[in-house]
Amino acid sequence: MSFSQSLLRSRGNGIASVSFSELLFDLIYVFAVTQISHYLLHHLTWLGFLQSAVIWFAMWMAWQHTTWMTNWFDPNTRKIRIFLFILMLIGLIIAAAIPDAFGDRGLIFALCYVVTQIGRSGIILFMLGKKHHLTKNYTRILIWFFISAVFWIVGALEEDFIRLILWTIAVLSDYIAPMHGFYLPILGRSDSSKEWTIEGHHLTERCQLFVIIAFGETILMTGASLSELEVWTLPVVAAALLSAVSSLAMWWVYFDTSSEVGAEKIQKVDDPGMLGLKYHAVHVVLVGALIMSAVGDELTVNHPLGYISLAAIFVIIVGPVIYLVSNIAYKWLTCHIIAKSHIVGIIALLLIIPFSPYLNLLIINALSVFVFVAISIYEMMNPNVE
Template structure:
C-alpha cells in the first residue's frame, strides 16, 4: 500500500480532480488527423466492404487512444518519462494515421507495425518504469500478454490481403476490445481486479472522452465547410444543405452534453468500482464517436450532391448513422443514470419507419428530416425542468 502512494510517476489522488494536461491536448491533435482520414476513407469506399474496413480501422485507432488515455489517467503526464512516452506514441500514431487510406492495400504492414509498436512498446516502457514490485505491474503484464496475442493477428493479416486481412484484423480488434472486459485474464497471470487495480480518476476519464467527442463533431463541421467551399456556384440548395448539416451537428452536440456528461462525471467519481464503470464508458464511446464520423460522411454527401437520390450505402450514413448515435446515447444514459430516454426511443422508431420513404425523395430532404428529429430531441432536453437534472445527480 505504501508503494501506491510513493511512486513518483503516479498521479496524486485527492480532493482535486485530475486535469487534462497540455501534452494530452497536443496528443489529441494526431487523432484529429486520424478521424479526418477515416471519414474520407469511408466517403470514398461507401460500400459494404468499405464500411467493415472503416469500422476495423476506427476501432484500432480508438484502442490506441483509449489505452494511452488510461496510462495518462494512472500516471502524471507532466512528469518527464510519461511525457516522453506520450510524444513517442504521437510520432508513431502520426505514421499510423498517414497509412490509413491504404491500410487495406500496400501499407497494411506499416499500419500493423505502428499499431503493435504503440500497444506493446508503451506497455513495455511502463513495466520498466514500474519495476517488479509495484501493485500495477501484474495488470500491465496481462495487458502486454494480450497485446502480443493480438499483434500476431495484426502481422498475419498484414501479410495477407482481401477478405483474409479483413477477417484477421477484425479478430485482432475484437480481442483488444473484449479482453479488458475479462480483466485481461491469462493463465498463470490471473485476472486484473477492476476495483483494486483500475483506480482511475473519473473526472479525467470523462473529460478525455468529451474532448474526443468534440474532435468528432469538429469533423462534421469541417466536412460541411469543405463541401461548401469546393463548390464553384453557391446555389440556394447547397447553402441550405450546409445550414441543415450545421444545425444537425449542434443538436447532436446538445443531446450528448446537456445532462449525460455531468451524470457520467458524478457517477464514476462516486462509484465503488470506477475502473469497471470507466471500461463500460469507453466501450460505449468507441461506437458513439464512430456514429458521429458516419454522420459526418452523410453531411459530405448531402453537401456535394443535395438533389441526388438515396442508395443502400448512402442510406447507411444518412439514417443508420443517426440511429446508432441515438442508441449508444441511450446506453450511455443507462450506464450513467439508469434512465431510459423516451425521446431517443421515439426518434429511433420514427427514423426506422421513415426508411421506405427515403427512396422517393432527395438526400437533402432526408437529411433535413433527420436533423428535425435531432432538433426535437434537443428541444425536449431544453424544456426538461432544471430541477430534474439536479434530482438526477442527487439520485446517483
C-alpha cells in the same frame, strides 16, 4: 519515493485535469478521424464500412490505453510527456497510413500499431517495477497485445478479405480481453475494483473532448465540401446549413443533460475501473456514429438533389440511429434513466427509410435534422424528464 511513484499522478488532492500535452496528443486523432471519414466516403460499400470500422476500433483502442496511462501517470512530468510525444509521432504514421491500410501500407499500419500497444505497455511495466499494484495488470495487458500482434502482422501480409478477417480477430482480441480482466492461465485476471484505480473526472473529460473532436470533423467536412464547390446554389447552401444545425442538435443531445454525470458516477461507485471500461465501450460506438454522420453530411452537401442509395441511407439515417442508441446506453450507464425521447427519435428516423427512395438527400437530411432538433427542444423544456 520510488522511480514509479515519482511519475504517478497525485491522488486525493483535487480533481485530475487534462494536461496541455494530452490535448496536443489528441491532434493526431483529429487527423485519424478525418482519414477514416474520408476513407468511408470513398469506399461507401459494405466492405468499405467493415474496413473503416476495424480501423476506427483499432485507433480508439490505441487512444484509450494511452488515456488510461495518463490517468495513472502524470503527463506533466518530463519523462511521461516525452513518452507521450513519442507515441504521438508513431500515431502520425499510423493515421497517415489509414487510406492505404488495406492496400500497400497495411504492414506499416500494423507494425506501428503493434509497436504503440506493446511499446507503451512494456515501458510502463519497466517504470512500475515488480512491487507496484499495477504491475500484474500491465503484465497481462502486455501478453494480450503480443497475442493480438500475431493477427495484426500476419493479416498485413495477406490480401483483401483475409486481411480483414485477421484484423477483425485482432480487434476483437483487444476489446474482449479487458472485459474478462485480461485473463491468462497461471496469471489469472485483473481485479478491476482494486487494480483499475482510475480518476473519474479525467477519464470522462478525455472522452468528452474526443466527442468534440468528432463534432469538429462533421463541421470541417461540411465546410470543406461547401468551399470546394464552384457554384453555390440554394440547395447546396441549405444542405450545408442543415448539416451545421444537425451537429449542434446532436451536440445538445449529448452534452446538455448528462455529460457531467459520468465523472461523479465513476468517483462514487465501488468498481470505477469496470464502469470506466463500459464508458469507453459506449463512446467508441458513439463517436463512430458521428463519423458516419459526417460522411452523410458531405454526401448531402455535394449532391443535395440526388436520390438516395442504400449506402447513403446507411450513413444519413442509420448513423444517427446508432448515435441515439449509444446515448441511451450512456444515459442508462451514468444516470440509470431511459431516454424515452431518444427511443421516439429512433422510431421516427427508421420510419423515414421506407420513403427514402422517393426523396432526395436534402429532404431526407432535413427530416433527420428535424428529429434531433425536436429531441433537443423537448429535453430543454423538460430537463428532468427523459
